[in-house]
Amino acid sequence: MSRRNFLKQAGLLTGSLLLQNQMVSAFSRIPDGIIRVGVIGTGDRGKGLIHTIKQLNNSFKVTATCDVLDFRLREAEKAWGAGQLKNHSDYRKLLDDKSVDAVLIATPLNSHYEAAAAALEAGKHVYLEKTMTYSISEAQKLVKLSEKYPNLVLQVGHQYRYTPLYYRVKDMIHKGYLGKVTQVESRWDRNWNWRRSVPDAALEKQVNWRMYKEYSGGLVAELLSHQIDFINWAFDTHPDEVLGTGGIDFYKDGRETFDNVQVTLRYNKQNMIGNFGATCGNAYDGYLFRLKGTKGTISLLTDQGVFYPEKETRKELETVDGVTGASKIEWNTDGGIPILKEKSKDGTWYALSDFYKAITTGAKPASNVITGATTAVCVHLANQAIAQHQVKSWKSEYNF
Incomplete structure (x- = not known):
C-alpha cells in the first residue's frame, strides 16, 4: 500500500471524522423538537446522563425522575434545576405520565429488564444503560418484547x-x-x-x-x-x-x-x-x-x-x-x-445525540x-x- x-x-x-450522529433538523416525531425525558435511577450514572443532556442544546428536557432513595432525587434536582422535576419513588408512576416521551434507565443491573419492559409497554422510547440485562434469559425476552413495538427506540448505553x-x-x-x-x-x-x-x-x-x-x-x-x-x-x-x-x-x-x-x-x-x-x-x-x-x-x-x-x-x-x-x-x-x-x-454525548436522532427520524441506533x-x-x-x-x-x- x-x-x-x-x-x-x-x-x-x-x-475529525464526519460525525454521523449530529443533531437533525427534521422533527418528524416530536412536534416542537424537544424530547421530554424521565430518568429512572439517579445515582452517579443517572446524574451523569442529566449533566450530558444539559449540553445538548435543548434537544432533551428532563421533566421527571425516579429513585428509591430520597437523597438521590434531591441530587438529581440539584443537577437539573430546583423545582423543575416531578420526583417519584415508583417508576410505574413516572411511566404513567403521558407527557414523558422517553426514559433513561440507570438502575442496578438486576432491574434493567423489568424497567425497560415496563417502559416499552407504556409507549416510551428507552435508553437503557449497559449491560442490557442481568441474565441471558432476560436478554432473550427483551428482544422478543421489543419486536412488538417497532416504532419505539430501545438503545443500549455502549457509548463507544x-x-x-x-x-x-x-x-x-x-x-x-x-x-x-x-x-x-x-x-x-x-x-x-x-x-x-x-x-x-x-x-x-x-x-x-x-x-x-x-x-x-x-x-x-x-x-x-x-x-x-x-x-x-x-x-x-x-x-x-x-x-x-x-x-x-x-x-x-x-x-x-x-x-x-x-x-x-x-x-x-x-x-x-x-x-x-x-x-x-x-x-x-x-x-x-x-x-x-x-x-x-x-x-x-x-x-x-x-x-x-x-x-x-x-x-x-x-x-x-x-x-x-x-x-x-x-x-x-x-x-x-x-x-x-x-x-x-x-462517549455519552455522542450516544445521546444518536438517541435523539433515532427518536426523531426512526433511524436504528448503533447500539440497539x-x-x-x-x-x-x-x-x-x-x-x-x-x-x-x-x-x-x-x-x-x-x-x-
Missing part, C-alpha cells in the same frame, strides 16, 4: 459505538490497515475500592449494589462490557468460547463481586483471541485497549488513539511518491500516527436491542466461566 493511498483512505491526518474515534478504528479494521488481527488486549484498572459513601448502614446494598451478586455483574458487566461490545461491533462477531478467572483478592470488606478478573474470549471465525481484564488493586494501566494485527497495532484510550505500524508497513508508509507527491505523515514521539488530531468528546443482547450474553458467559471454572460455549439460541 502506498503512503498516498494510506493517507487518502484512512484519513488519519484530515481532522458512537464516538468519531471508534468509528474511525472500525473503518480502519475493515479497510485492512491492521492486516490480520489475532490479538486484543484490554484492561480497565483502578486502585480504589469502588465504593460510594453510605449515609445510613441500612442503605449499603442499595448504594453499593455493584458489590453484590444479587444486583450486579461486577467488573465484567460494569467496565469490560464496553470493550467486549466494541469487538463484537468492529468485527461483526461474537466469541465462540469463553474462559476466565477471578477473585476477591484485595478488598476483604464483605463484597461478593470480584475485585480482580481476567477473561479470554476465543473468536473462531476471526481466528482471534480477546483478553479482557480489570483489577481494583492497581491503576497503572487504567483504560488500555490494543488491537494487534500483522500490519500494525492500534492503541486506544476512551478519547484518543494511535496507530503503530509494523516494520514493513512503516517502510511502505515512508516511501516517497516522487510523481504525485504525498502529504507528510505526522509521527508522534514513540513512532505512532495519531488517529484523530483532536480528542473526542465523552440486538447488539445489546449479544454483548449481554458475552458478559454473562464470562461471569459463569469465572464462577464455575468452566469453559463456556456460544449456543445457537444466542444468535439474535
Whole structure:
C-alpha cells in the first residue's frame, strides 16, 4: 500500500471524522423538537446522563425522575434545576405520565429488564444503560418484547459505538490497515475500592449494589462490557468460547463481586483471541485497549488513539511518491500516527445525540436491542466461566 493511498483512505491526518450522529433538523416525531425525558435511577450514572443532556442544546428536557432513595432525587434536582422535576419513588408512576416521551434507565443491573419492559409497554422510547440485562434469559425476552413495538427506540448505553474515534478504528479494521488481527488486549484498572459513601448502614446494598451478586455483574458487566461490545461491533462477531478467572483478592470488606478478573474470549471465525481484564488493586494501566494485527497495532484510550505500524508497513508508509507527491505523515514521539488530531468528546454525548436522532427520524441506533443482547450474553458467559471454572460455549439460541 502506498503512503498516498494510506493517507487518502484512512484519513488519519484530515481532522475529525464526519460525525454521523449530529443533531437533525427534521422533527418528524416530536412536534416542537424537544424530547421530554424521565430518568429512572439517579445515582452517579443517572446524574451523569442529566449533566450530558444539559449540553445538548435543548434537544432533551428532563421533566421527571425516579429513585428509591430520597437523597438521590434531591441530587438529581440539584443537577437539573430546583423545582423543575416531578420526583417519584415508583417508576410505574413516572411511566404513567403521558407527557414523558422517553426514559433513561440507570438502575442496578438486576432491574434493567423489568424497567425497560415496563417502559416499552407504556409507549416510551428507552435508553437503557449497559449491560442490557442481568441474565441471558432476560436478554432473550427483551428482544422478543421489543419486536412488538417497532416504532419505539430501545438503545443500549455502549457509548463507544458512537464516538468519531471508534468509528474511525472500525473503518480502519475493515479497510485492512491492521492486516490480520489475532490479538486484543484490554484492561480497565483502578486502585480504589469502588465504593460510594453510605449515609445510613441500612442503605449499603442499595448504594453499593455493584458489590453484590444479587444486583450486579461486577467488573465484567460494569467496565469490560464496553470493550467486549466494541469487538463484537468492529468485527461483526461474537466469541465462540469463553474462559476466565477471578477473585476477591484485595478488598476483604464483605463484597461478593470480584475485585480482580481476567477473561479470554476465543473468536473462531476471526481466528482471534480477546483478553479482557480489570483489577481494583492497581491503576497503572487504567483504560488500555490494543488491537494487534500483522500490519500494525492500534492503541486506544476512551478519547484518543494511535496507530503503530509494523516494520514493513512503516517502510511502505515512508516511501516517497516522487510523481504525485504525498502529504507528510505526522509521527508522534514513540513512532505512532495519531488517529484523530483532536480528542473526542465523552462517549455519552455522542450516544445521546444518536438517541435523539433515532427518536426523531426512526433511524436504528448503533447500539440497539440486538447488539445489546449479544454483548449481554458475552458478559454473562464470562461471569459463569469465572464462577464455575468452566469453559463456556456460544449456543445457537444466542444468535439474535
